Amino acid sequence: MSTLVEVKNVTKVYKRDTLEIPVLQNISLEVPEGEFLALMGPSGSGKTTLLNLISGIDQPTAGSIVVAGTDIAKLGESALAKWRSNHIGFVFQFYNLLPVLTAYENVELPLLLTNLSKKERKERVEMVLKVVGLEDRMDHYPKQLSGGQQQRVAIARAVVSDPTVIIGDEPTGDLDRKSAEEILVLLSRLNSEYKKTIIMVTHDPHAAESAHKIQHLDKGELKAN
């Protein structure tokens, strides 16, 4: 099992006015391919920051982050954007679907960044919607879907471009128990059946149980297991 994500000596310091706030201190972490990792920790521990760094929407103050062979800490913004579209699939706590687009169109969004033809895009979108079990609600708008259904659409969007890693930021944070359960089952399937590598931040111990491995963070440091 090769290492997919390698975080090496990463430090992240935020600057607010003249204040310097260290969020991550010299962190190192390895995530093998096919892993389902849960990052846990109290509020302010830096778990979300680490997630942001791995997914390329933020860059470290020091250190390197190598994902699928590329050190993304060194990439420029433009290159990062391209890299993200190819390698990362996001699932957010509040779904973050575009309210004026249908479920189909929301899922199609990442594919617009590729060179696929309309027909090819249709195939992919319909396929992933089937995987998440929402193929009969393709033309519904987010406000016509329940929380759990919206999150499933979000997951479909996350996998439609066949990304290297699926990143989840509190994916069950806003859902009731039953919907949360459905989402966790779906994520597990993606990991076991489709061999997707998943890194998830959560504060819910029950959600963390779906993962293979749990890493704890506190005050910007990884706790030994």
Add this chain to the structure above:
Amino acid sequence: MKVLKLIYKNLLRHKLRSLLTIVGIAIAVLAFGLLRTVVTAWSYGVEAASADRLITRHAVAFIFPLPYSYKGQLEDVSGVKTVSYASWFQGIYKDQSFENFFPRIAVDPETIFDVYPEFIIPADQLKTFKQQRNGCVVGKKLAEQHGFKIGDIIPVTGDIYPGNWEFTVVGIYSGKDKTADETQMFFSWEYLNEKSRQSASWATDQVGWYILQVDNPNEAASISETVDALYVNSPAKTKTETEKAFQQSFVSLSGAIITSMEIVSYVIIGIILMVLANTIIMAARERIREYAVLKTLGFTSFHVVGLIAGESLFISMIGGTVGLALTFPVCKGFGDAFPTMFPVFAVQPMTIVLAIGFSLLVGVIAAIFPSYRSANMKIVDGLRQIG
């Protein structure tokens, strides 16, 4: 007081948006003020007219002359104190541009300052004017604009009365108050008449119009009738009316332009309304959840409407006040740039009232729809809003 503080803080939430709205309203109110001042300045002559002056002119059109011989008869009409007369000379001074356009009128030096007591001239200057044939008197504002001083020669190329004319400045008159026109140039009609015998004989012994100063303004109507009756069968029929009516007839000639400007000024108000309504609706929509929370605490719809309307009025009044404040210096600049187009260019009290009134009205109307929506909203729906 707390309510005002809350409204103020709400405005600060979106500083840029509040600022833009205020600026937008201020610019519009400024435009409104300026346009209305142009409209009111157009009829300044009507306001400056004196109740004890009548103007007698050719019945068909002002530009047709009346015989000088009418003077004696007019003086005999009972109720008429002083008879003066004038002819529109104009001509071309330097060129036909706006700056060099000012009224150049041939008058009777003996009587002109009697019938226009609002024009004040030093006694010695008046004496020279009466004596010196080719002397002329200019208004103070005109003298400032062109740098005319006593002793300067003003050359004019005649158009109605052909030839090259030269006038020597012997006096500068000033207005009694701000409503008097200080942008005119007067010279002796005698001089004009004498010269016209050679170059414009068709104009000799003709005057443009008569100015009748009456003892009792209440008799204006009957005196006017009497005068016109004198000439009803003459080739040059007269029309006598109060100076106010005379000035008004000039204003109405440009009726279409004035009406257009008035319409545009109201369109401006309409636009202000749209801009403000837009902002207030956006603001209210964002805070639906908060208004719901207020209601759960025990505040009523009345309070919520008050917040919304308060914010709307706050913005419209600030914008309106800034715009109005700017109107004064802008109008001054405009008036100074075109002194002879608009001899008196002042912001009228009515304009101020309208500007403030419309700011208030717009503030109220803009708040109506969002107020209605928030008043009818159920608390549970409001709480569910993400905003």
Add this chain to the structure above:
Amino acid sequence: MLFVGMRRRMVLIRFIMKIPISYNIRNLWARRLTTTLTVSGIALVVFVFAAVLMLSQGIEDTMVATGSRDNVIIIRKSSQSEMMSAVSRDQVGILSTFSEVQSTQEGKPFATADVVTLINLHKKGSNDMGNVSVRGISTGAFGLRPQVKLSEGRWFQPGSYEIVVGNKIHDQFNAIEIGQSVQIGSKLWTIVGVIDGGKTGFASEIWTDADIIMSEFNRGTTFSSYTLKLKNEQDFEALKTKMETEQRLQDLEPKREQEFYLEQSKFMAGFINGLGIFITIIFSFGAMIGAMITMYASVANRTVEIGTLRALGFRRRSILMAFLLEALALSSIGGIIGLILASFMEFVTFSTTNFGTFSELAFGFSLSPRVVGWTVFFFLIMGIFGGFLPAVRAARMNIINALRAS
């Protein structure tokens, strides 16, 4: 060719943007109320802008239309208008013998000696009066001004108290119908026809026989002007030189008919244009600010979406283009509505007193291609300026902060 270019442009936009245009359109629709208000505001602004331009164009059309290139008008030197001018019968006699003057089929000089004066008439629908030019023309000189055609009734009989009225006078003033009478001087004159002056100033005049007017107003033998048609346009200079050397014509000067009438309206046109420009500048600011407010709000409301799009990998410039296009869509919809509304102004006639001649002059509102072009340019620029800064703000958002906002 146009379609190929358009398709290519669409593909290019898609390439730059990646974000589908329907996203923008639907967002506008989702915030209908705000969109409607902004669009209405912009429509109003564009309407006033276009109307001002149309009036300006209408004035220009009238100024240019009144007068033919090969007609020359002889007036007294430095006369501001025909009413101030005087040309004697003797002088007319001399001028009519000049070889530069074209001849009619009967061998007579193709020219007219006009007498121009003013009367007062009541305007329709208001208490205002207007000064109307009355022009007495020479017998048989109807064809000299080809822009003027008889549209109703018949021409006046020379020697009788009959008049024809310009179509704009017929429309704008009270009791001006064929068969009715108008007081000119001490007599009543019968209206026997209506002339269509098109866009020319003659549409605001009353025409009759020169000799009758002259006797009625005791002018003796003095005309206001003498207008003649040149055999060749280029003969103007030759005519001018001839006049300068003829002693008895020293107080007269020739002008090309077009230039003369143009000068008469110049002051007026300049004034209206100046006023118009001032108004439109103010209105442009209004439009820009209105668009800006809406676009800023639009951006603010979709902060989370923008963060999401960026997280997904859409580039900053795609975001910028998307919002810029949204602003353009707003200003374009408002602009087109405003333009359509303005086009109705073509049915309106603007009639006022020309400062230069002291008589009534009617203009139309003219929606020329040039006006349309400038108006489109105007509202596109409004959209770009109004939308630019908000679009930049959207593009410059930090992904993390954007996602965090709600």
